[in-house]
Every structure is written in C-alpha cells, then in structure tokens.
Amino acid sequence: MKQVEIEDAARKAVFSPVDSRARVDAVVRRIGDAIELGLFADGEQLPGESELAGQLGVSTVTLREALMALRQQGLVTTRRGRGGGSFVSLPEVPADDRLKARLHGWSTEGLRDLGDHWAALSGAAARLAAQRTEPEDLRQLRRTAQELTHAEDAATRGRLYGRFHVELAAAAQSARLTREQVCLQSEIGALLCLVLSGDAYGEEVADRHRAVISAVQDGAHETAGTLAERCVRESTARLVAVRLTL
Template sequence: MTTIGRTTPLLSAVLAPLADHGRADAVARRIAEAIALGLVADGDQLPSENDLSDRLGVANGTVREALALLREAGLVETRRGRNGGSFVRTPAEGSERLRLARLRDLAAADLRDLGDEELAVFGTAARLAAERAQADLGPRLTRLVHDLRDATGTAEQCRADARFHIELAVAAQSVRLARLAVRLQAELGPLLWLPAPYGPDRERFAEQHREILVAVLAGDAAGARAAAESHTVACVRHLVRQHLELADGGRPLADPAVGRADGEPT
C-alpha cells in the first residue's frame, strides 16, 4: 500500500484546481479518472481531505461529499482509526465484460465524435510539445514507449498508453490541454485496451508513439502533429471496427480459435 504524497506532472494534471468550484461530482470525476488511468493503484491511500481540498481549490465538505460518491461507486474504501483514510479500490471481476458492453452500446457516431476531439487535442499537444518541450521530456516519453511495448496485461497497456498521451499534453505547457487529455484518456483508454481478440496491436501502437516522439524531439511541429493525428485515426478506426463487430454479435471474450485484432481495419 502506498500513500500518494509525491506530486508528479501526471497527477498534478488530474488534481489541478477545479474551474467549477464547489461541485462534489466534479471532484469525484477527477479522482475516478486518476483511478481509471492507473495513476493511482489498487490499495493506494489517497491524500487527506485537507490536502485534496488544497490541491483542487474546493471546500473540505465538497471533498467529503465526493469521497462518499466514490464509495457508492465502489472506487474508494474509507477506513477508520489511527491508520485510516481513503483507499483506492480498482474495478475487479466483470470489468472487462462491462467495458465490452459499453463499447457495443455506444453509437459509432459517438465514437467518431470522441475521435474528433482526441484528434484536435492530441494533434495540438504534439505540435506544441515539439515547439516547447523541455530537455527531460525525451527520457520520460521513451520510457513510456518501452512500457507500452513491454506491457503484459490490459491494465498496464492502458496505463502506459494514457500516460504517453497525457505527458505529451503536459509537455505542451497548456493546463487546459492537459486536463482535456486526462478526460479523453479516461473515456477512451478503457474502451481501447480490451483483452484479445478485441484489443489493438500493442507493438504497432508503441511504434506510432515512437514516431511521434522522434518528431517532437526533433522540434518538427508539423511532423509531430501529423504523426499524432495518424495515430488517433488508427485508434478510432480500431474502436469503430470493434464496436460494429460487438453490435453484430461479437466473439467470446476468450476464444482461443480467434487471433488478435489488428490495430486498424483494412
């Protein structure tokens, strides 16, 4: 069990001050996004109510109400006593089938709308990162490219992919872009990184991340944006393809006779 105290660029993006002050549901959504993206792990202890209140710029009562909402959703467990506090509970059994059902039930037009937003956010973040990136960006993003390539489970894959997207938005030095990136990854990531045969080609996506990184580090703003947009198109096409297949009856979740899905339809 880890207590979340050290602030990272990614966690700072999630726990940045709220624009819509005083809304418990907005606070709960922020913390739920951090859990969905794997920025906080199962069993981790959340910051205290006072700390969360200071980071998010809301009243203690708002944080308390938000934690109650998260408890109702099964994402947080509160323990009393000397070593008490609020602890993360990540979704357990059945979550994969719930995500498959959600992807099946979403309209293709909704997926394309999400893709359009991701295209604008990720493409712009890549362009600005190429123009504004600081010296330590290369090692951080290179590590995330390797993390995605080496990831063995869907949770690890989702986490590495999301962190790459969000780190790039953080490198763009735009608080608003970083917040949009967090929200989009929390919405798209769990739908994208499903078990075989529904998940994308991990190696291919990692290579696309590497191509974006190469352009960013070279200061090639146009190339970085083009590579980021190409990657986004591949993601959306994959999601639409899997949505249509699931809506048409789909395949069993663990059918050994069916190979892994491609990263992009033909």
Template sequence: MSALAALLAPSTGAGRAQEVVQRISEAVHLGLLSDGERLPAEVDLAAQFGVAPMTVREALAELREQGLVETKRGRNGGSFVRHPKSPPIEPQRQRLAAMTVSELRDIVDEHQAVAGRSARLAAERASAVNVRRLFALTEQLRTADGLGDRIRADCRFHIELAVAAQSTRLTRLEASLQAEVSGLLWLPLGPEIDLDAMVEEHHAIATAVVSENGEEARRLTEEHVAGNLRRLTALHLLLTEEGAQL
C-alpha cells in the same frame, strides 16, 4: 498545470459527491494517481474540488466500495489509491453501444487536433525530463501486465505529450479525452489491439519529438489517433450486431 491538477480542479457542481467520485476514479484509471499513493486529507480534497468536506467523505465511501480507495486508521493512516487490474467493462460496453458512428468520429476528430498539436509543440518545447518520460511510458506499455496497466501506460503517454508541449489547456483537454475514450478503445471485444504495433507507434512519436521534428511528430500522432476511429467503429458495429441478435 499538470494533468492531475486539471482533473482535480474545483468542481463545477458544488455539493455533488458523484462528480468527485468520477474525477478521482478517472485519475486512478489513467494512472495519474499511483497505486498506494495517499490522497490528501478530506479537508484538503474538499478545498481542491471546491465542495464541502461531507461531500468528499461520501465520495470516498463510494470509491472504497468500488475498490479504488482503501482507508487505514492510525498515525500513518489515510485514504490510499488502489489500482484495479481492469476498469469496469459493462458500463463502457453500454456507453459504446449507445453512441453513434458520427459521435465517435467527432471525438476522434477532436483528439487528432489536440494530440497532433501537442506533439508538434512538444518537439519544440519538450524538456529532457519529458523526453525520458515518453520513452519510459513506451516501455511500460510494452511490458504492461494486464488490461489496467496497459490502459494507464497508453493514457499517460498521450498526456505526457501534452505536458511536454508546456500547454495547460492542451494538457487539460488531453486528460479529459483520455478519460472519455480509453475505456472504450481498450474494451476486450473483437480482435485484440496489436500491442507491438502500438508500442512501435509510440516509440516513433517519441523519436520525432526528441529529434525536434515537429511536423513528423504531428503527422505520426494524427495517424496513430486515426486508428482509434477504425477500432471504435468496428467495436460499435459488433455491439450493434450483438444487440440485434438478442
């Protein structure tokens, strides 16, 4: 199962348009749906999510309001994906401020376990296509223009590691974790992320995978993810201090 298929799996809450909105918006922000890509017809989307066509229609209307989907009429019409230049900032600020350091640590612990295992298995199982994708996504991160493109390139790299591990469960978990963490990690607060350092780390992980060095790939990936906790904790404390001053 691909990361996109994992996110668009049947809904656990039939009849809930908001869940459909969340799942499609996550796929857009993670770059699993390409800019300009045509979504399946409403009846087909409804079947994918396991909901009624009317539920999908309501979800698409909200996605249009958010600027994530554009609907065109006519023979070549349909609903098309529109990548935002930046994800919504304020909801992510509020979510991070409401979390505790313990909750952040738990998320990063889980991400280290999933990403580290994915990297190790990728070194054993990755195809030539997977490896090319890892290096291409590293280059996309280096040349990304704007916050939205950077988030998508970063997320896709980690998801591709799980895809390269040839594990449906790890891919599903990684996609879910990226949807949960990426918007927080890239919040434009405090010191900027050292993009050059991140690109170097991605390149080193990809090199370990292509070298079939599973232990090195795991170690590098776990160290890379550990840096997320330091940034998330620093941003959380910053928001806490801002809140105390109000």
C-alpha cells in the same frame, strides 16, 4: 521545464480547482478518471483532506462527500487511525462482454466524432511539446512507451496508451489540455482494451508512440502532431470496426 515538473504536471492538473457547478460530481469525476487511467498506483495515498480540498478549491464537506462516492464506486478505500487516510483502489479489469455492451452504446458517428476530438487534442499537445520541451524532459514519455512494449494484458495496455497521451499534454505544459485528455480517456480508455488484446497491435502502438517522442525531441512540431493524430485515428478506426460487428 524541469523533468520533475514534467512528471508532476499530469497530477497537478488533476488536483487543480474544479468548476464551481456541481462540485461534488466534478471532484468525483476528476479523481475517479485519474484513478481509472492509472495516474495513481494501486494503494497510493491521496493527500490529506484539508490539503486536497485546498488544491481542488472546494470545502472539506464537499471533498468528504466526493470521497464517500469514490468509496462506493470502489475506487478509494479509507483507513482510520495512525497511518490512515484515503488510498487508491484500482478497479478490476472490465469483462469483455461489459466492454462490448458499453461500446454498443456508441454509434459509429459518435465514435468518429470522439476520435476527431482526441486527435485534435493529441496533435496540438505533440506540436506544443515539440516547441516547449528539452530532450531530457521526455523520460517519462519514454518510460510509458517502454512499459507498453512489455505489457502482457489488454487492460494494462489500455491504461498505458491513455497515460501516454495525458503525459504528452503535460509535456506541452498545458494544464487545460491535460485535463481534457484525462476526461477524454475516461470515455474511451477502457474501450481500447477491445483493440489491444493482441500483442501485434500493442507493439505497433508502442512504435507509434516512440515515433512521436522522436519527433518531439527533434523539435519537428508538425511531424509530431501528424504522428500523434495518425496514432489516435488508427485506434479509433479499429474501435469503429469492432462496433460494426456488434
């Protein structure tokens, strides 16, 4: 798999056809999740309406309704005239009290269950990536791990953390795993800010990600899967610990 294909796989998964049920909601969630995860840069222009509708397998009417909902959520802005179109608008960092209120809505059992699902996805992705990729295909994952090392705030760390696991699924060359990771990060991604506020744990996560990359590069699929699972389970355990204090 060529490097450019690895880098584009996550975006291609975002723009693959949506489920036929509740298509407007499906488009809103698909694009909204990707924006909140940071797969698109602030101010980046989305494909034109006709092209995007075709990629998602929906009508232009459905797409316009979805874009309207995304505008109301503050995730997309629209400009008219020459040079116009739909542009990404990254959301503001959620306030700490809002995040804690959101976390409070989760039971510890629910968080652990979500963590189990996440660990299973990331573990499977790491094992497949170790079997399917070449060393030169891992530059995007290395870049994300490096950016996490230098990130200075919890919101950026949370986005990079989630993006790493989406890109790991993309490296596994599985569109379904990639879409599942995007959806999962929309549930848990913002909450990770609550455990990534300190520099020490951010550095620890970056080290864990680099270890996963090394195992994938070496083709050590079982080691890669185990390391990815441990990284996820550690973060989940930290979230559970925060939840118990609320």
